[in-house]
Amino acid sequence: MNQKLQARAFERVASILQPGEQPVTATRAMVGSFSAGRLGTVVSQGLITAGAGAVGHALSRTKKQFVVLTDRRLIFLPQTFLGGPGTGVLGEVPREHVALAExxxxxxxxxxxxxxxxxxxxxLTFPRVDKKNAEALAAALAPVPTA
Structure with missing residues (x-):
């Protein structure tokens, strides 16, 4: 993904950012829920809606999304027909509740x-063209080692 799309995603979320909140990375992705039994987890629509608020509800309607990670939360935006970030927020999850499982x-x-x-x-599934974005998102979400 080019820097223009990432900059456009940052612009789309600028109005909803809290004072001092900084965007870290943004990428487009196909969004789905964990499958039953994956990593010992069974996820139903009810659990997603209860645990992640509007994100779970949005997942059932929109697969192609734009994901923006800030220093405080993970924000999900719709993806336009041409693959750019759309307007409106589909859902968000506080950063302290998001962990990279795999x-x-x-x-x-x-x-x-x-x-x-x-x-x-x-x-989150990424095509080959967005592999670097997947790596950047994974690196940003990786736990910080404690020494």
Whole structure:
């Protein structure tokens, strides 16, 4: 993804950012829920809606999304027909409730994000053209090692 799309995504969320909140990275992705039994987790629409608020509800309607990670939250935007960030927020999850559960990089890259302790989360799938964006998002969400 080029820098223009990322800059446009940052512009789309600028009006909803809290004072001092900074965008970290943005990328387009196919968004889905964890499949039953994956990583020992069973996710139903009810759990997603209860654990992640509007994100779970949005997942059932919109697969192609734009994901913006800030220093405080993960924000989901619709994706336009041409693949850019759309207007309006589909959902958001506080950063402290988002954990990188799994990352697989390849021709099709995959990130599994867990939301809190309720066992819910999302799977983000990236085509080859967006592999660097998947890597950047994974790096930003990776836990900081404690020494």
């Amino acid at each position: 990352a697989k990089m390849g021709i099709v890259s995959l990130l599994r994000l867990a939301f809190g302790d309720a066992g819910d989360g999302v799977t």
